[in-house]
Amino acid sequence: MSSSLCHTSTSSSSSSPPYVQKTTPKSGESLFYTFPLSAHTEILSDSTFPTPSITSDWVYDYCASYEECDEDEQSLWNDLCMSIPDSHSLIPLITSGCSNYITKTSSYLELEELVTAVKIARCNSFSDRNIHPVVSRVNHSCLPNAIYLPTTMGCKLKTLREVEAGEEITISYLGINVFTSNGVRNSRLLEEKFFTCMCRRCSTPPIENRIPCEKCHPREGGGLTEEVEFEEGEVCYGVVMCEKCGEVFGKESLELRRKIEERAGKALNDEGEETSHRAKQGCVGGLKEPTSLRLVVGTELKRINGGLTLAFSQSFFDHSAISVTASNSYVTAGNSYAPKTPLGSTIVTIRYIDVIREIHEVCSQILGPRHYSTALTSLTIVDSMCHDFNRVMILGEKCDDLELAECIDSLGRVWNFGEGVMEGGGGLLCYGQCLTVARGLSVMGDEKSVHFGKVWAERAWGFLEGLGEEGERKVCMKLMEGKVEGEEGGEKPSKKMKI
Ligand SMILES: C[S@@+](CC[C@H](N)C(=O)[O-])C[C@H]1O[C@@H](n2cnc3c(N)ncnc32)[C@H](O)[C@@H]1O
Incomplete structure (x- = not known):
């Protein structure tokens, strides 16, 4: 696309905006830009609604009949209240045609109405609090063509790449999780935004979670070494089947890999409420300073197929460190506090970044260098090192x-x-x-x-x-x-x- 033909500014001479809102069967109201746009161009800027908050108290206050609810309903209420961040916006109710809720302030809302209202708020707010009249209509894609940037007065959208005339404008709602696998992305979207994405990336075979083949990969008796890992020409990868030899990954092996992937995801997303909220929607994420966690370190040995021996702490899968070894002995990489007694258990304190380092080591050895868990844990480590470099400089x-x-x-x-x-x-x-x-x-x-x-x-x-x-x-x-x-x-x- 020739950039001279591209629209370069949002200040159109005509009075109508250079975009249109249309309803699509797949994703409801959507935003389409009328002109071609070059990469990194401002698409539009938008205001933010004032944001009165829906707090947990608010929900209880407006519950029609909490006292009269049966146990199941009360438990639904409790879950609902727990799930509401204190600054949740009331405005989505207005923007989504639910303004009658606002006028009901003197009466009570029925549970069902409130559940709907909260879902609407969830789906449309940025950083769990900001609603933007136009930008809140922008749909998600795992291959977005635009990025959401907050400003002091509201927000703006900029293109990430060239956009053709009439193309739908999309952003990612996933923060750093946009780099994860199809399954992880979609379970997050379903849980947090209540929809299943069917974008181009979601309908093509995943490349973010490819794992090295157990059969044709030379790693008898241990994990991959760094040396072998990066001779990519010799390493065969697949998601459920090796691309070269056709070996199908066994159930047990996939299950272990899934657990490691889950553990890494938990560590990456649990690092701080603030970060995970920021990463939830829009495009502003950020890795926090390493924090301390209390860890329970216990160890057990497990043999999985392919001759790989993995010694891992049971609590790795809860909140802990992990060790990998090539033989029946085990090491606790970089963790001098850990006891050298297998199957024992003790409480230690370890920095968040050290946990990530250990998890990264496991990801690197078991899931391989092409897996998103390896890449994202590595990024966390790199980020922590960069914090230190900045301090030094x-x-x-x-x-x-x-x-x-x-x-x-x-x-x-x-x-x-x-x-x-x-x-x-x-x-x-x-x-x-x-x-x-x-x-x-x-x-x-x-x-x-x-x-x-x-x-x-x-x-x-x-x-x-x-x-x-x-x-x-x-x-x-x-x-x-x-x-x-x-x-x-x-x-x-x-x-x-x-x-
Ligand atoms: C911020 S709103 C976007 C505007 C919305 N389409 C509307 O009609 O108001 C987010 C909601 O749009 C829908 N949506 C956004 N992206 C989607 C996608 N890729 N596939 C399906 N539905 C999507 C979902 O219902 C989601 O909860």
Whole structure:
């Protein structure tokens, strides 16, 4: 598409907006843009409704007959109340033609009405509180062509790629989970937004959860080694069947993999209420500072087919650390607090990031490098390292070169994963971390590092050019010119990650 033919601004000379709202059979009211748009163009900006809140108290107050409900109904009420964040918006009720609910403030709502109202609020609000008159009509796609960006007064939508005239505008409601498998994405959408997505990505075979074949993969007696992992030419992958030898993955093996995947997902999504709320809808996510968790470490050995011996703590599947080993012994990677007694159990305190490191090790060895759990746990580790690098650089010091090299190595794989799963997904997934390593390399000061710093800055620029904040863009531009951090009053970039 020629960019000269593309619409570049939302300020159309005609009085009607350059988009139309139409009803589609698959997803209800939808937004279509009338003109072609180039990548990273502002589509529209929107206001936010004032947001009176529906609190748990509110729900109880307006329950018609809680006292009169039978036990099952009361339990439904209780679940409903538990599920309402305190700042939930009342406005969706108005926008969805439920304004009669508002006028009923002096009377009570029936349970069924309220359940409907809360569902409407759930489906239409951003960050669990903001309703936007136009943007709340934008549907979801797992291959979105637009991104939601909050602003001080409301929000705006920008294109992620070129959009053809008359094409539907879509965003992702999934935050970082848009990089997960078809099954995970859809169970989240069903649970949180009450629909099943049927976008192009959902109807094609998944690539985000491919696992190495147990039969033709050379890993007798243990997990994959880093060395083997990345000789991708020799490694065969499949979701339920190996693409090369046709071996069907056994039930037990898939079950174990599913459990590991679930555990990783739980760790990634449980890291903080704030983060998971932010990641729920719209596109702003973010990884929090590592927090401490109390862990129960117990160990048992389990043999699965293919000669792989896995020693894992039972509590790994609840909230704990895990160990992988090649033989009958076991190790507790990086966890000096853990007891060396198999089947024993004790309570230890371990940092969140250390749990992620252990889970990542398991994901990497059992699920392989192409699996989203491996990539996303790796991203969390990279993000944590970037936090540390930023702290060091604020003090005017250089990053530890070995740590920086390790971080860059992992970031390269995360980037490739993002690019493979979604077009332009590398930037979407990790542009902030790319910028940090670019700074780290630039601060190193030698010619080679500065050169590689430019390469990483260019990667970040692919996203930041049209979608980043001004401060980030300035820093990125300086790094692309090969200017060392701090020169000419270079600003510190935000370490925040946006999804
Ligand atoms: C924020 S609203 C979007 C506007 C909505 N289509 C309407 O009619 O008001 C979210 C709701 O739209 C529907 N929806 C959004 N994306 C969808 C998709 N990819 N497939 C099916 N339904 C979708 C679901 O009912 C979802 O709960």
